[in-house]
Amino acid sequence: MLVHDLDTPSVLIDLDIMQRNIQRMQARCDDIGLKFRPHIKTHKIPDIAKMQLEAGAVGIACQKVTEAEVFASAGISNIQIPYNILGPQKTRRLADLALYNNVTVSADSPTVVAGLSEAADAMGIRLRTMVDVATDIQRTGALVDDAIELAKKIEADEHLHFAGLLVYPSNPVNRPVIQEILQALDGVGIGVDSVSGGGFGAALHAHEVPELTELRVGTYVFGDWGSVNKGWCSLDDCAMRIRATVVSYPTEDRCYLDCGSKTIAADRWDNAHGHIVEYPEARIYQLSEEHAHVDLSACPRRPQVGEIVHVIPVHTCVVTNLHDQLYGVHGEAVEVVWPVAARGKVW
Numbered sequence: 001m002l003v004h005d006l007d008t009p010s011v012l013i014d015l016d017i018m019q020r021n022i023q024r025m026q027a028r029c030d031d032i033g034l035k036f037r038p039h040i041k042t043h044k045i046p047d048i049a050k051m052q053l054e055a056g057a058v059g060i061a062c063q064k065v066t067e068a069e070v071f072a073s074a075g076i077s078n079i080q081i082p083y084n085i086l087g088p089q090k091t092r093r094l095a096d097l098a099l100y101n102n103v104t105v106s107a108d109s110p111t112v113v114a115g116l117s118e119a120a121d122a123m124g125i126r127l128r129t130m131v132d133v134a135t136d137i138q139r140t141g142a143l144v145d146d147a148i149e150l151a152k153k154i155e156a157d158e159h160l161h162f163a164g165l166l167v168y169p170s171n172p173v174n175r176p177v178i179q180e181i182l183q184a185l186d187g188v189g190i191g192v193d194s195v196s197g198g199g200f201g202a203a204l205h206a207h208e209v210p211e212l213t214e215l216r217v218g219t220y221v222f223g224d225w226g227s228v229n230k231g232w233c234s235l236d237d238c239a240m241r242i243r244a245t246v247v248s249y250p251t252e253d254r255c256y257l258d259c260g261s262k263t264i265a266a267d268r269w270d271n272a273h274g275h276i277v278e279y280p281e282a283r284i285y286q287l288s289e290e291h292a293h294v295d296l297s298a299c300p301r302r303p304q305v306g307e308i309v310h311v312i313p314v315h316t317c318v319v320t321n322l323h324d325q326l327y328g329v330h331g332e333a334v335e336v337v338w339p340v341a342a343r344g345k346v347w
Contacts, residue, residue, distance in 0.1 A: 001334040006327060008245040008308065009259040011319060015328045015335060017239035018221060019051070025203065025220050026055040032207045037061050037080060037196070039218030042317045044342035045326065046074035048221065059102070061198075061216045065093050066345035068103065074341070077101040080196065082132065082166050082216065084112045084140065090347070091119035095127065104128040106166040108142040113153055113160070120159040128163040129154050130196065133181065135167060135174045144177055148184045155190050163193045170197025170215070172208040182211060200232050224316040225275045226267065240319065240326075241277065241310040244292070246303045255303055257284075257292040259311060262322060264292065267315035275312040279303060284311070321346075 003012065029036035038052040039061040049060050049071060059078025062068040068079045078101075085094050085105055097103055098120075107113045107129055120127040131150045134141030142150055147165070154162040165181060167174060178195060185192060197206060198216035206215055219227055223238035242264055248256040264274055266287060273284040273292065279299050286293035292311070296302055303309065313319045320326065321343055328336035 003243070003327075003329055003332050003334060004308075006243060006334065008243050009257075009263045010243045011323050011326045012241045012243055012310070013222065013326050013328045014239045014241070015330050017223075017237065018048075018328075021221055021223065021233075021237060021239060022052055022055050025217060026052075026057065028203065029206075029215055030056060034206060034212060035214035037214050037216045038221065039063070039198070039216050040067065040071060040342070042218035042221055042320065043326075044070075044320055044340050044345070045338045046071055046076065046341055047336075047338060049074075049076055052221070058214070061218075062342075064345055064347055065090055065097065066347055067342045068097055069093070070342040070345060072097060072101050080104045080216070082106050082130075082168065082196070082198070084108060084132070086112060086115055088115075088119070091115050092122070095119040095123035095125060098127055099123055099125055102128075104130060104163050106130040106132040107150065107154070108132040108134075108140050108147075110150065110153060113150060113157070117157050117159045126159060126161045129160045130163045130166040130194070132166045132168075133174075133177060135169060135177070136171070137169065139168070141168075144180055147181050151181075151185055151190055152188065162190065164213075165192060165195045167195065167197050167212075168216075169199030169202040170206065170209055170212055171199070171202050172205050175209045175211065178209065178211050200227055201230060204232065219316055222316040225272075225312045225314045226269050228275075228312075229269050235275075235312070238312045240316045241312060242274070242319070244309055244311055246305055246307045246309065247291070249303065249305050252302065253295065253297040255294045255296060257294060257309065257311070258290065259292050260290045261287040262289050263319070264311060264313045265315060265318035265322060267313070267318060269314045272314070274314055277310040277312065279309065
């Protein structure tokens with residue numbers, strides 16, 4: 001099958017670029033002595049995770065229990081879930097998964113720790129649990145004193161194993177916090193198995209945080225317009241392209257593509273929802289459900305109705321979750337069709 005045989009909109013993955021991205025990130029981690037744990041929320045496809053493992057990754061990271069179940073069913077057993085797992089339905093499934101797989105989770109409050117302990121007790125296992133540490137982005141994570149107390153609580157729990165610290169993003173600005181917690185834990189005799197850092201941008205500075213033992217990165221595998229604008233990769237590193245059709249051209253300065261918010265998601269960068277490869281001066285200024293609204297006023301030339309274009313999305317991870325399948329391509333040839341196995345696995 002050839003690319004031009006595909007209907008639009010379709011999500012294409014350039015296999016050569018993706019493989020180069022996989023090899024480059026693995027080599028970077030190898031060079032600085034870090035274990036690498038790719039985050040599969042970007043692709044949600046077991047076959048791609050296996051490529052990452054074959055390149056040298058020690059395991060994978062999943063964001064939710066249902067994602068982890070999909071990858072465990074595909075034979076991938078070393079799984080980290082850097083997320084607070086709460087509620088008896090979720091913790092029961094988590095403990096069941098951990099009974100047969102090497103599963104590590106994280107927690108940032110005593111409530112989460114108590115629920116994990118109860119589920120582990122019911123299954124007769126010790127559940128590997130990390131402390132999620134607060135960072136400068138002010139998302140999840142325990143502050144320094146709370147993180148130290150949580151580590152003590154996990155260490156003392158007969159149903160849990162304290163598996164270390166989880167940091168996102170692991171930028172150098174957060175290094176003093178990591179150092180303070182490690183020093184405090186060392187002072188009370190608590191060992192730290194791992195300091196797991198994360199983030200595409202943080203990967204570029206991981207050598208500046210020598211306390212890290214492993215790194216979690218997801219977006220690197222495909223790249224996206226947001227990462228290009230942040231300086232984390234170049235356009236040549238973007239493996240994901242949405243193949244779309246110009247379906248309307250009502251005025252000289254405006255056209256519409258068949259890839260709306262159900263295709264490329266609503267993420268924006270600099271008031272644009274993506275980058276059109278063939279018309280770099282164009283701006284996708286708005287999305288409706290089935291249409292991308294394109295401003296052509298800065299373009300020296302204009303597209304025609306029926307023309308095929310390719311869009312690099314702002315946020316590749318969200319795009320994957322919107323589609324049933326991705327197409328792996330070499331040039332004009334479609335080499336593989338991947339079902340997005342973990343699509344919709346959000347709990």
